[in-house]
Amino acid sequence: MIRRGAEAEIRRDVWMGRNVLIKSRIPKTYRHPTLDRSLRAHRTKMEARLLQEARSCGVPTPIVYDIDLEKAELCMQEIDGPRVKDALATASKEEVRRICQEIGRMVARMHGHGMTHGDLTTSNMIMEDERIWFIDLSLGTKAASMEEMGVDLHLLKEAFQSTHSDMLYAYDMIVETYAQELPRGREVLAKVKDIEERGRYA
Ligand SMILES: Nc1ncnc2c1ncn2[C@@H]1O[C@H](COP(=O)(O)OP(=O)(O)O)[C@@H](O)[C@H]1O
Ligand SMILES: [Mg+2]
Secondary structure, three states: OOEEEOOEEEEEEEOOOEEEEEEEEOOOOOOHHHHHHHHHHHHHHHHHHHHHHHHHOOOOOEEEEEEEEOEEEEEOOOOOOOOOHHHHOOEEEEEHHHHHHHHHHHHHHHHHHHOOOOOOOOHHHEEEEOOOEEOOOOEEEEEOOHHHHHHHHHHHHHHHHHHHHHHHHHHHHHEEEHHHHOOOOOHHHHHHHHHHHHHHHH
């Protein structure tokens, strides 16, 4: 096993002679067993769909080789590189700029195709050969509203505030590129501001 999170376990395996990663959703004993099974199956199916959807928009995501709804498991390509979370911590100024511009470009691309990621944090992005790969899309949406896109960026900003508090300028670089790439990008950024203000006065 290479990682165990709150929701899922990640382990290496071999599938049809190929080295793969298995993401397995862990049963939650506090949920009713039937509900738990259907929830894990649903998230697994959504994640497979959204990984595929993002990939078909030109956003790098792991290839999904197989899916087992009974076990709530996805069998996918392993992306071999550091998480953006770790890469940013040691990157030079120029690298930070390049990484941020690439994140901005890819998020704009997803939103431009009407989808959201649902959990945009730098732990859910992996760097491999100059590209940023996106993983963990089970909370994403299709046919997203401007509000949902705003929530996506708001979560990204919060992730920067908690994980990269010494480099908030990096978030600004991301949204600068985002707004250049997405025709309605400024409108989404206005939504982010609304969301923040609602949070402040709620
Ligand atoms: N396809 C993949 N290639 C490489 N690493 C991965 C892949 N999928 C998951 N991981 C690693 O496992 C961690 C947890 O996976 P993730 O899908 O984000 O599940 P969780 O819902 O537990 O956050 C990621 O942060 C990443 O380090
Ligand atoms: Mg994750």
